[in-house]
Amino acid sequence: xxxxxxxxxxxxxxxxxxxxxxxxxxxxxxxxxxxxxxxxxxxxxxxxxxxxxxxxxxxxxxxxxxxxxxxxxxxxxxxxxxxxxxxxxxxxxxxxxxxxxxxxxxxxxxxxxxxxxxxxxxxxxxxxxxxxxxxxxxxxxxxxxxxxxxxxxxxxxxxxxxxxxxxxxxxxxxxxxxxxxxxxxxxxxxxxxxxxxxxxxxxxxxxxxxxxxxxxxxxxxxxxxxxxxxxxxxxxxxxxxxxxxxxxxxxxxxxxxxxxxxxxxxxxxxxxxxxxxxxxxxxxxxxxxxxxxxxxxxxxxxxxxxxxxxxxxxxxxxxxxxxxxxxxxxxxxxxxxxxxxxxxxxxxxxxxxxxxxxxxxxxxxxxxxxxxxxxxxxxxxxxxxxxxxxxxxxxxxxxxxxxxxxxxxxxxxxxxxxxxxxxxxxxxxxxxx
Ligand SMILES: [Zn+2]
Numbered sequence: 001x002x003x004x005x006x007x008x009x010x011x012x013x014x015x016x017x018x019x020x021x022x023x024x025x026x027x028x029x030x031x032x033x034x035x036x037x038x039x040x041x042x043x044x045x046x047x048x049x050x051x052x053x054x055x056x057x058x059x060x061x062x063x064x065x066x067x068x069x070x071x072x073x074x075x076x077x078x079x080x081x082x083x084x085x086x087x088x089x090x091x092x093x094x095x096x097x098x099x100x101x102x103x104x105x106x107x108x109x110x111x112x113x114x115x116x117x118x119x120x121x122x123x124x125x126x127x128x129x130x131x132x133x134x135x136x137x138x139x140x141x142x143x144x145x146x147x148x149x150x151x152x153x154x155x156x157x158x159x160x161x162x163x164x165x166x167x168x169x170x171x172x173x174x175x176x177x178x179x180x181x182x183x184x185x186x187x188x189x190x191x192x193x194x195x196x197x198x199x200x201x202x203x204x205x206x207x208x209x210x211x212x213x214x215x216x217x218x219x220x221x222x223x224x225x226x227x228x229x230x231x232x233x234x235x236x237x238x239x240x241x242x243x244x245x246x247x248x249x250x251x252x253x254x255x256x257x258x259x260x261x262x263x264x265x266x267x268x269x270x271x272x273x274x275x276x277x278x279x280x281x282x283x284x285x286x287x288x289x290x291x292x293x294x295x296x297x298x299x300x301x302x303x304x305x306x307x308x309x310x311x312x313x314x315x316x317x318x319x320x321x322x323x324x325x326x327x328x329x330x331x332x333x334x335x336x337x338x339x340x341x342x343x344x345x346x347x348x349x350x351x352x353x354x355x356x357x358x359x360x361x362x363x364x365x366x367x368x369x370x371x372x373x374x375x376x377x378x379x380x381x382x383x384x385x386x387x388x389x390x391x392x393x394x395x396x397x398x399x400x401x402x403x404x405x406x407x408x409x410x411x412x413x414x415x416x417x418x419x420x421x422x423x424x425x426x427x428x429x430x431x432x433x
Contacts, residue, residue: 003118003150004111006259007314011307014315017259019053021287026050026059029293032077035062035070036295056262056285057273062297064097067238072098077293088136089237096136099237100291106145108288109240112257113146116246119255119312120206120231122176124151129169131179131187132211133421134158138241139211143178146243152176159183159420162190170196173203177226180211181218182423185354188225189414198226208233210242212423213322213340217347218354219251234319238297239284245319250311253318260288263317264296265305268326279304281326282319300326302338330428332360332367335404339426345397346373351380351390355416360428367430369406371398374416381412 002008009017027047029036039060040046049055067075075098076083084103088096101109122128128147132139140158147154155172157165159179166187168174177184184207191198198204207222207230214232222230233246234254244261245254256263261284265274268281282301286294302323309315324338331337339358346356357372373394380386391408399405 001118001121001123002313003115007115007255007257007316009259009315011315014258015053018262018287021259022053022056022262022285023047023050025285025287025289025293026295028077028290029295033075033293035066035075036293053262056264056296059285059296061271061283062295064238064298064300067097067099068095071095073100075292076100078102078291083291085141086136087138087141087237087241089138097238099138099240102290105240105289105291108260109142109243110145110149112240112243112260113143114149115255115257116233116243117143117146117150117152117176117208119246119248119314120208120229121249122147122150122152122206122208126175126206127153127155127172128176128178129155129157129165129172129174131157131159131165131177131183138235138237142235142241142243143208162187162420163194166191166194166196166202169202169204175203176206176208177204177228178208178210180419180421180423181209181214181222181230181232182212182355182419183421184209184222184226184230185218186418186420188222189418202226204228207231208246210234211421215343215347215354221354232321234322236299239286239294239299240289244284248310248312248314252310253306253320255310255314255316255318258316261286263305263319265303266298268300268302276307277304279323302326302340328426330358330360330426332369332404335402337369337402337404341401342371342398345401346371346394349390349394349397350376352376352394352410353413355418356425357416358426360426360430362430369404370409371406372409372411372416374411375413378413 030047082102083100085101088098134140188198204226205228207228210233219230231247235242235244245256247254264283265280274280282299282303284297303319306318324340353374353376355374359370361368394408
């Protein structure tokens with residue numbers, strides 16, 4: 001179902017709205033946030049210089065570091081009394097990245113999430129269990145308000161407490177599951193251990209997954225284990241939270257609400273804007289945020305854009321699956337390696353399951369890449385020959401893609417670590433040795 005007319009506008013009409021809103025967003029940022037004023041002044045740019053969407057290129061980028069340096073409230077463009085909600089995302093330095101919302105921002109956020117969930121087919125007939133964390137993290141509350149706007153019956157479970165989670169899912173006849181893909185897989189495994197068959201005993205028919213990428217193999221596994229439609233959505237607290245983009249029922253890229261966001265793809269090294277279809281870093285400008293204007297935010301996520309009209313009837317630009325982070329590139333023996341490359345190789349091998357670990361160590365002066373994988377089925381454990389063949393296959397495929405040889409360890413099904421939040425699958429241990 002299409003929630004808003006704005007999702008189906010012609011390019012010309014959407015661009016008209018974008019330009020008008022962009023001009024306002026730039027003014028609001030320049031006039032109220034010293035960070036933006038300084039950035040503009042440093043390149044001799046005035047808000048009046050922005051007269052076309054093309055002019056957006058002149059605006060300096062905003063980064064996560066800007067949020068850190070302006071902790072906690074210096075990015076806000078409105079007096080604190082107009083802020084009705086604070087959220088934050090955890091940072092490695094201990095201080096969270098702080099974001100704030102006005103009353104109107106919360107309304108906009110609910111509207112955007114309502115669009116994303118409607119795109120998957122969720123309606124007011126559904127009962128949705130939100131198994132994202134509630135709290136400073138934007139996942140729980142973000143989805144919650146959008147679901148309520150659609151009229152969905154919301155079960156605000158938060159993450160963890162898996163057995164109770166499953167019990168309520170069964171008792172409440174929950175039809176929609178909302179969490180990270182890795183947690184959903186964990187839920188399926190725990191359910192099976194409890195003697196509950198997610199396919200027969202639960203009524204989940206749609207899964208909205210976010211917080212981490214949904215690989216095609218994890219999608220396939222979730223769809224077959226729960227008998228559901230597994231969709232992926234995208235957001236981050238700096239831009240608002242969940243609701244920036246999401247897949248429709250056709251699962252062909254995540255629709256971005258272009259009346260609220262302008263998406264660009266840049267070369268992460270040069271900052272140059274790349275044409276449609278090329279892979280680069282996603283940069284987002286928020287057009288309607290009041291409390292916290294965000295101009296050309298560098299998400300560090302690598303993806304590409306597709307402007308073709310979708311089968312669902314939406315005309316909004318779609319972002320493809322995140323291919324990795326511009327800053328999580330590993331350099332192993334001088335070779336650039338993205339964990340997503342390893343993931344797609346593993347996905348293509350049917351004997352192995354969706355869980356894996358990438359471990360980088362140093363032996364003497366040499367980097368070593370070890371990949372721990374898990375068998376999809378215990379039956380492959382029967383002969384040593386069989387294991388050897390799987391290991392050879394993985395090594396060979398990885399070598400072709402990465403140009404590197406690696407050590408493959410094969411574990412029994414269900415033995416690698418599971419995560420209730422974001423999966424941490426890469427361990428670079430080189431600094432510790
Ligand atoms: Zn679509």
